[in-house]
């Protein structure tokens with residue numbers, strides 16, 4: 001559609017004025033009172049940023065560049081630049097495919113450059129649907145990271161955290177869990193303030209198609225040791241990683257039931273949803289899954305078949321922050337909860353926190369780094385929770401100096417084989 005008449009020009013003038021006052025108003029409320037605290041220097045900085053927002057208009061904000069860089073140990077960061085100096089961050093990666101994802105982002109750039117970054121849903125639809133071949137880990141991870149960066153830009157442009165644009169906070173703080181595979185690791189994490197944990201199945205790669213009684217017994221005893229270390233007021237999820245057979249999963253779940261794990265994650269791979277649904281019907285323990293499921297369309301079958309009651313969309317794979325919000329809405333209708341998956345970097349964590357802050361059915365957020373050595377202000381855990389982020393957009397700023405020695409990596413997925421005969425096994 002071509003619009004080029006007087007009424008369109010008047011409308012543009014109106015939007016220009018309206019946006020300028022909106023930007024000033026929201027930056028006033030959030031930039032000064034929330035995002036920056038009340039110290040003199042912080043207030044001055046916020047005031048300066050609010051004044052900057054007043055100098056550009058709706059038509060002025062355009063995407064100029066998409067920049068990706070690999071960051072150790074296995075991350076891919078994205079920075080989207082605009083003509084107004086506002087930048088947005090994302091993590092557009094499938095683990096082990098950083099170069100492939102970087103190329104996919106580059107191809108998305110051909111569509112995005114020159115466009116207004118604030119039309120997030122519109123761009124999501126265009127990138128997803130115009131690719132014709134939809135979904136999958138590479139395309140959806142690239143799209144997810146781009147979507148995250150667009151939200152970061154939009155939040156910064158309006159001076160508010162992203163969760164404010166998703167309806168406002170649904171909680172006062174956000175529970176997070178730590179990875180811990182040994183009693184010592186659990187005790188240390190408890191000292192650091194964590195109250196929820198996740199572990200794996202002991203020696204799962206060597207379980208075979210039909211596990212021995214010893215394998216099941218040792219795996220269950222290992223979990224019992226962790227339970228003793230954590231205490232019965234803590235929560236411990238156990239990730240089967242989709243790496244053991246359905247019959248072994250059934251045997252192990254039965255042994256774990258008296259110890260009440262937080263959840264059983266990916267008891268089997270999610271490619272045959274009916275098999276996971278059958279395991280879910282056979283136990284009272286919550287089944288969790290989602291890290292290898294993409295978009296609302298992927299999660300539909302999980303919910304419809306009752307395969308899981310805890311959904312774990314990865315905000316870097318499943319389609320981004322707003323797709324996570326839509327998945328959470330679908331889950332709510334099935335009385336299912338959301339525990340965002342995140343074995344990635346601090347941008348991924350920041351995205352999960354924005355989602356957690358804005359949905360009613362949040363359970364717990366996974367993390368492997370709070371951002372030390374990556375962010376100017378890493379997240380802090382206290383009493384098992386991270387406080388609500390208050391900065392605009394994702395509320396984080398990269399520490400470029402600290403990142404300098406972490407640039408570049410060649411991380412590859414592990415190659416795993418059965419010891420007894422050398423055949424390929426899942427990891």
Ligand SMILES: [Mg+2]
Pocket residue numbers: 239241265266291
């Ligand atoms: Mg997992």
